[in-house]
Amino acid sequence: xFLDTDDEKVLAGEFGETRQxxxxxxxxxxxxxxxxxxxxxxxxxxxGASYKxxxxxxxxxxxxxxxxxxxxxxxxxxxxxxxxWQEMGISSEFADKQNQILSAFQRLGVKLECTCTPYYLNMxxxxxxxxxxxxSAVSYANSVIGARxxxxxxxxxxxxxxxxxxxxxxxxxxxxxxxxxxIQVSDAPKTQDTAWFGALGHLVGPLVGTRIPFFTGIRPSxxxxxxxxxxxxxxxxxxxxxxxxxxxxxRVFHFDTTALEAIPVEPAAVDAxxxxxxxxVDAVAVGCPHCSPDELNRIAGLLTGKHTKKPFYVFAAKGxxxxxxxxxxxxxxxxxxxxxxxxxxxxxxxxxxxxLMVNSGKALAYVPNLCGGAAHLGTLEECVAEATR
Ligand code: F3S
Numbered sequence: 001x002f003l004d005t006d007d008e009k010v011l012a013g014e015f016g017e018t019r020q021x022x023x024x025x026x027x028x029x030x031x032x033x034x035x036x037x038x039x040x041x042x043x044x045x046x047x048g049a050s051y052k053x054x055x056x057x058x059x060x061x062x063x064x065x066x067x068x069x070x071x072x073x074x075x076x077x078x079x080x081x082x083x084x085w086q087e088m089g090i091s092s093e094f095a096d097k098q099n100q101i102l103s104a105f106q107r108l109g110v111k112l113e114c115t116c117t118p119y120y121l122n123m124x125x126x127x128x129x130x131x132x133x134x135x136s137a138v139s140y141a142n143s144v145i146g147a148r149x150x151x152x153x154x155x156x157x158x159x160x161x162x163x164x165x166x167x168x169x170x171x172x173x174x175x176x177x178x179x180x181x182x183i184q185v186s187d188a189p190k191t192q193d194t195a196w197f198g199a200l201g202h203l204v205g206p207l208v209g210t211r212i213p214f215f216t217g218i219r220p221s222x223x224x225x226x227x228x229x230x231x232x233x234x235x236x237x238x239x240x241x242x243x244x245x246x247x248x249x250x251r252v253f254h255f256d257t258t259a260l261e262a263i264p265v266e267p268a269a270v271d272a273x274x275x276x277x278x279x280x281v282d283a284v285a286v287g288c289p290h291c292s293p294d295e296l297n298r299i300a301g302l303l304t305g306k307h308t309k310k311p312f313y314v315f316a317a318k319g320x321x322x323x324x325x326x327x328x329x330x331x332x333x334x335x336x337x338x339x340x341x342x343x344x345x346x347x348x349x350x351x352x353x354x355x356l357m358v359n360s361g362k363a364l365a366y367v368p369n370l371c372g373g374a375a376h377l378g379t380l381e382e383c384v385a386e387a388t389r
Contacts, residue, residue, distance in 0.1 A: 001030050001167070002037040010163060018067040022159035029156060030167030039168045043123045044069070044161035045132035046110060047076035048154025050346040051097040059097060062104035069109040070164030072123055076134045076154075077290070077315070078102065078114045079347050081339040088339065088349040110161065114341040115317035117226075117290040119145060126248055129172055131160030135239070136289045136362060139229030142240040144222060146248035148172045151239045171240055179214030179242050179255050182262040183207075188218045189267065193379040194227040194295070198361030199273035200265070201231020201238075202377075205365075207263055209236050214250070214257050215243045223292050230289050231361025273361070275376045282353035282373075284387040285344040286380065287315030288360035293324050295380075296338070300330040302384040308335035312387035313350070315343045336387065345370050359383050 003011065011027065013020040026038065048054050079098050080090045090098075102112055113121060116134040124130060124141055130149035132138050133156070141147040150170040152160065160166040171177055183204055189196060197220050204213065213232070220228060220243065232238035242250040286299065291314060299314060314331060318340035321328055328338045344350050344358070345366045356367055356375045359382075367375035378386065 001027060001035055003027070004038075007038055007165070016067055018065045019162055022067070022162045025155065025159045026163060026165065026167055030169065033167065033169040035167035035169040037168050038165040039129050039172060040164060041071055041131050041160055041166050042128045043071055043118070043130055043132075044073040044157050045076065045118050045130070045134060045137055046073060046105070046154055046157045046161060047133040049075040049101060049105065049114060050077065050079040050342075051094060051101055052079045052346055052348050054101070054154075056097070059101050059104065062101060065104070065108060067108065067162045069161040071161060073110045073161035074113040074115065074118050074121070074123070075105060075110060076114065076116055077343040077346050078341055080342050080349070082112070082341045084339060087337075088347065089352070090347070090349055094348060108158075108162065113318055115290050115319075116343070117292070117317050117320070120292060120317055121319050129166065131157045131166045133157040135233035136226070136230035138239050139233045139241070140226055140289075142171055142177075143229055143242065143247050144225045146252075151237075177240060177249060178212065179257055179260060180211040181208050181213050182257050182260050183213045183215045184262055184264045185215060185217035186264065187267050193381070194224050195274070195359040195377060195379045196270060197224040198227035198231045198359065198364070199270045199377060200361070201228040202235050202273050202361030202364055203270055204265065205232040205234065205236030205238060207236075208232070208238060210238070213238065213241045214255060214260070215241065218243060219246060223295055226289055226292070227361060231365070234362040234365040273364070273377060279355055279374070279376065281310065281357045281386050282355050283311040283313065283350065284357045284383045285313040285315070285350060285363065286359050286383055287313070288344055288358065288363040290343070291316040291320065293320055293327070296320070296324050296327045296331065298380060299336075299384070300327045302381060303331055303334040303336060303388070306334050306384070306388040308387045309389060310387045312336035313344060314338040316340060334388070357383055357386050
């Protein structure tokens with residue numbers, strides 16, 4: 001693996017022990033994946049920031065690091081809304097540990113913007129090389145924006161942020177970004193609800209595994225693409241997909257897919273992901289991935305004149321909430337709560353419920369494993385109806 005003079009200096013410890021250790025980690029990763037060199041990145045998104053997921057071991061590891069990031073870096077959602085944790089029912093012991101983790105990241109220069117939708121914060125463009133780690137953010141950056149990132153682990157993304165580079169392999173290389181399987185969707189409904197695309201992603205993930213799918217027969221909006229990618233990343237390992245005529249690389253490169261395996265998907269199979277079993281729902285949670293401004297507006301519209309009878313959680317990036325304060329106030333007038341910094345999966349707050357209703361294919365896959373309760377999928381309208389019934 002080729003290292004330039006600056007890389008060699010970092011590796012020799014000329015820029016401190018922490019950067020040296022981080023460079024060792026990146027070089028080891030590069031060697032495993034056959035990278036020929038290191039490349040500069042324009043930003044990093046670091047997962048593994050919730051005390052719920054990294055615990056005391058992760059906190060101690062972070063506190064032992066001593067360097068500053070070389071590129072803009074943000075965090076994945078943490079275990080609580082930083083300024084509303086008491087209201088969420090988070091214990092002071094958990095909050096204390098979470099705050100120590102946040103302080104450790106802040107000392108490294110990582111911005112305390114804790115979100116899986118950093119692309120709403122104007123930090124990425126077509127062709128940028130990144131080191132992002134949350135699976136839905138990786139999928140969106142690669143597929144919807146046309147940026148280039150592998151699905152980094154938390155330590156790999158942090159190492160890249162501190163060094164400012166990442167090994168050049170995988171999805172950083174244009175030739176590795178071609179479609180590998182075609183998903184032919186027939187008779188897709190003209191629905192505007194994102195949940196259907198989350199269900200499609202939930203269904204397709206296991207069918208494609210690690211391959212790069214090329215979708216035909218759908219024309220999703222950006223929010224629907226977000227839901228599709230999140231669902232596939234959760235049930236498969238899809239870090240990049242293309243949609244015929246929609247996603248940027250499908251429009252730029254005009255891929256020849258005639259020799260690829262084609263998998264047909266019928267709408268009935270997607271509809272089956274929505275279970276309509278009669279269950280007692282304890283709480284409703286939307287915003288997985290974190291809501292866009294449009295999604296917040298839609299939620300506010302649906303809640304106008306209504307009052308929630310069950311806990312209704314909405315999650316979004318702090319920067320989006322700050323920019324959409326009027327909309328957020330309209331949502332909260334109904335009794336629903338809009339929380340920044342955290343989400344239904346990485347916060348312990350939602351573990352107290354036995355059955356959650358969600359509108360996300362990703363949450364449908366993760367809530368049972370990571371929160372202990374059951375989950376079922378509904379459209380946004382159904383989620384609002386359930387919470388206000
Ligand atoms: Fe984001 Fe949490 Fe869902 S990190 S994608 S809201 S599981």
